[in-house]
Amino acid sequence: MKLDRYLVAIRLILLLVLIVPGPVIAQQSTASYRPVTDERLKEPEPENWLFYRGTYDGWGYSPLEQINSENVGSLVPVWAFSTGVNGGHEAVPIVNDGIMFVTTPGNQVIAIDARTGDLLWLYQHELAEDAIAYHYTNRGVALYGDKVFTATLDAKVVALDATSGEVVWDASVADNASGYYMTLAPLTAEGKVMVGVSGGELGIRGFVVALDTETGEEVWRAHTIPAPGEPGNETWPGDSWRTGGAAVWLTGHYDPDLGLTYWGTGNPGPWMGDARPGDNLYTNSVIALDIETGELVGHHQYHWNGSWDWDEVSTPLLIDVEREGRVFPALVHPGRNGYLWLLERSADEISFVDAWPYVRQDVFTSIDPESGRPSYDEQKKPGIGFRAPFCPSLWGGKDWPPAAYNPGTELLYIPVNENLCGSILGREIEYEPGRSFTGAESQMTVWPGAEHIGELQAWDMSTGEEVWTREFESPNWGPVLTTAGNLVFMGGTTDRNFRAFDARTGDQLWEHRTNSGIIGVPSTYMIDGVQYIAVQSGWGVDAASMTRRINRDLGTETFVPEGGVIWVFALQN
Amino acid sequence: MTEINGRETEAPMNRRNAVKAFVGLGLASALTDCTPASGGGGPVGEMPGPPPAQGPQLDPEPERAPSPDEHEHPAEGDLLVFALGVRKGEVVTSADVPLDGPQIFAYAGDADGAHGASDASRLDQIILVRLDPMSLSEETAHHAAEGIVAYSAICTHEGCDISDWSTQNRRLICPCHDSEFDPTDNGQVTEGPARRRLAALPLKLVDGQLVVAGGFTGRVGFRSP
Structure with a gap:
């Protein structure tokens, strides 16, 4: 049997060599791989997309303007690449000097010639068949030096040689058998690769960990739930802090001037607040961690004692905002809880400035003007044995798909789901390692008579004004890219379209129908004077779950085909 | 293979x-x-x-070396033992399985009840549900014992444990992506991204004890990523 497998392997390799000579040429282009330095990450060249959201401040913005609101109508696909897998493709195509790095569900990392679409190398992480991962996806790599970093579904960080795809080191950061897994793109800065963990449905205790980029050695680890003796532990009864969730499953942002990284945290577990009375710090919060030590130097909790599955894992965007004649360094966060949060960041704290609803929200009865702490309508707060209805639904006004900020228009673009409500019924649950620890069953309903669900909203944060809104009949799970070409790019709808909008007016200027629905983070880059727009199409995970629940509620039969494809567009010559 | x-x-x-x-x-x-x-x-x-x-x-992956014992389970005559909870490792009796759910997680083991929970993979888990015998399809009724039916506990979509239960519809629900399976009808998919039914495990009563009546009818596991 073993000999047979050798023969099969050899035959396949010979076959591939004979019929696919393409990668040979592409491989040579990696000879000039330019190392990714701190200087480059702090001020990325416009032609590259070196980081999850392009820049440390999380804007999802590119200064490229060859493709602009005048000519975007002639955007055409120039190459596509099948990933070979199904499921939710959420990863951003990251590009360094013409080399694209993409991840897929199942922890595949693909390096591609970003101009031609030729394969350079492909890394398939070996994943145990019984690995535990409730969200079978990945959101992209991080670059640093001559390495490519990926965080895996079995809670490992793997460092690959950027030119060959060979493993340089791999490091396990948590025990997957206890429900820890990872889906985020790592954050790299100052010689460290930083990741957080998923598993909020499985009774984990969340953390962010920093590893040395050269060796994989752990530099620091910051738990998102304080242990006994640490400030904040008193907000957890008994041993509930050990299994309280506060997962970190989206990439943090970084303020190099303050030396602080910012991370959003998930909801507490189990889901029902009355299972763990207290504020449950630092769940549903933004936390500021010192990049050198991991010390928590500030936090803001958006909502306390969470009972709605409203993870607040999206990291706020670092934007300068003007209020009453004063310009201050802000943290801007469109919350899953349906409120748009404006906070101020400084060296030693995060302070509340303002918050207001951007979708129908019927849980908060008021927001304390000093602290930003919300008060609740108790009839809208689910509990053990108590089914409570609430809006927005458990997927919130905005789930994980990132918002974007354009310094040219000074507008914030938010991918929104409106007109969705739901209910949750809680039950008692005992913790078992690696088992579901939600203790809840949920339902979702469409607001009666609603004519649309998805929205793309554009906000001026200085005036607090919603400048324009696009509505979509479909739900919207589209991460947003904006450019100096006065453009906003977004997919996210069930009709499989990828779209471009005028950044100032919201007018739709272009669309292209792809193989599947787009929940991938888009990026843009330039090679030899040609600007490209890249995005993965591959519907799945929670976008698919929401679509099914809408079908169930409305009796519709919306169908979105699965399958991952990387799409790259440029202007027609 | x-x-x-x-x-x-x-x-x-x-x-x-x-x-x-x-x-x-x-x-x-x-x-x-x-x-x-x-x-x-x-x-x-x-x-x-x-x-x-x-x-x-x-060099291909080294082959997993299965112990001889692994080939035999689940097989006719196997007992079922609790996979989790305070009674983990104890033998499940028919009285332990509540009518109309929720499901019980178990492993199949040999007669002393020792095999299973300690060394089995998560993917070997079995779900037990008791339903009104009159509600069962012909094929499911054939495999049931006093209305108790058994299926692989692994969602055929992406391999999560099927840990949720809809009391209202009497459906097995996967918490990961909402796939739903009908335990009264051979584990058929009623909703969700899963496309393949759950493998059923025939049961019988021997001297009042719930035991496995034969191997899985269908493929256990999930699609490759």
């Missing part, structure tokens, strides 16, 4: 090795044609030497 519990266990061909090997071979031929090899082990940032297309590159 070996089968354990009806599941194909041979590792698929090591895809990474294969793809990298072909890139390496291709590169080697290109270098021969037009570029002198740099001598290997070059500094960071230079083109790496071609990886040698030999032994280590082609």
Whole structure:
């Protein structure tokens, strides 16, 4: 049997060599791989997309303007690449000097010639068949030096040689058998690769960990739930802090001037607040961690004692905002809880400035003007044995798909789901390692008579004004890219379209129908004077779950085909 | 190809090795044609030497060595033991399975009840549900014992434990992506991304004790990523 497998392997390799000579040429282009330095990450060249959201401040913005609101109508696909897998493709195509790095569900990392679409190398992480991962996806790599970093579904960080795809080191950061897994793109800065963990449905205790980029050695680890003796532990009864969730499953942002990284945290577990009375710090919060030590130097909790599955894992965007004649360094966060949060960041704290609803929200009865702490309508707060209805639904006004900020228009673009409500019924649950620890069953309903669900909203944060809104009949799970070409790019709808909008007016200027629905983070880059727009199409995970629940509620039969494809567009010559 | 519990266990061909090997071979031929090899082990940032297309590159995954015992479960006569909870490892009796759910997680084990919970994979878990015998389809009724039915506990979509239960619809629900399975009708998919029914495990009562009546009817496990 073993000999047979050798023969099969050899035959396949010979076959591939004979019929696919393409990668040979592409491989040579990696000879000039330019190392990714701190200087480059702090001020990325416009032609590259070196980081999850392009820049440390999380804007999802590119200064490229060859493709602009005048000519975007002639955007055409120039190459596509099948990933070979199904499921939710959420990863951003990251590009360094013409080399694209993409991840897929199942922890595949693909390096591609970003101009031609030729394969350079492909890394398939070996994943145990019984690995535990409730969200079978990945959101992209991080670059640093001559390495490519990926965080895996079995809670490992793997460092690959950027030119060959060979493993340089791999490091396990948590025990997957206890429900820890990872889906985020790592954050790299100052010689460290930083990741957080998923598993909020499985009774984990969340953390962010920093590893040395050269060796994989752990530099620091910051738990998102304080242990006994640490400030904040008193907000957890008994041993509930050990299994309280506060997962970190989206990439943090970084303020190099303050030396602080910012991370959003998930909801507490189990889901029902009355299972763990207290504020449950630092769940549903933004936390500021010192990049050198991991010390928590500030936090803001958006909502306390969470009972709605409203993870607040999206990291706020670092934007300068003007209020009453004063310009201050802000943290801007469109919350899953349906409120748009404006906070101020400084060296030693995060302070509340303002918050207001951007979708129908019927849980908060008021927001304390000093602290930003919300008060609740108790009839809208689910509990053990108590089914409570609430809006927005458990997927919130905005789930994980990132918002974007354009310094040219000074507008914030938010991918929104409106007109969705739901209910949750809680039950008692005992913790078992690696088992579901939600203790809840949920339902979702469409607001009666609603004519649309998805929205793309554009906000001026200085005036607090919603400048324009696009509505979509479909739900919207589209991460947003904006450019100096006065453009906003977004997919996210069930009709499989990828779209471009005028950044100032919201007018739709272009669309292209792809193989599947787009929940991938888009990026843009330039090679030899040609600007490209890249995005993965591959519907799945929670976008698919929401679509099914809408079908169930409305009796519709919306169908979105699965399958991952990387799409790259440029202007027609 | 070996089968354990009806599941194909041979590792698929090591895809990474294969793809990298072909890139390496291709590169080697290109270098021969037009570029002198740099001598290997070059500094960071230079083109790496071609990886040698030999032994280590082609070495397939070492085979998992199944113990002889693994081939036998679940099999006729096996007992069922609790997979979790305070009674983990104890034998499940028919009285332990509540009418109309929720499901109980179990492993199949040999007569002393010792096999199973301690050494089995998560993928070997079995769900037990008791339903009104009159509600069962003909095939499901054939495999049921006093209305108790058993299925693989692994969602056929992406392999999560099927841990949720809809009291209202009497459906097994996967918490990961909302796939729903009908325990009254051979584990058929009623909703969600899963496309394949759950493998059923026939049960019977022997001297009042709930035991396995035969191997899984259907494939256990989930699609490859």
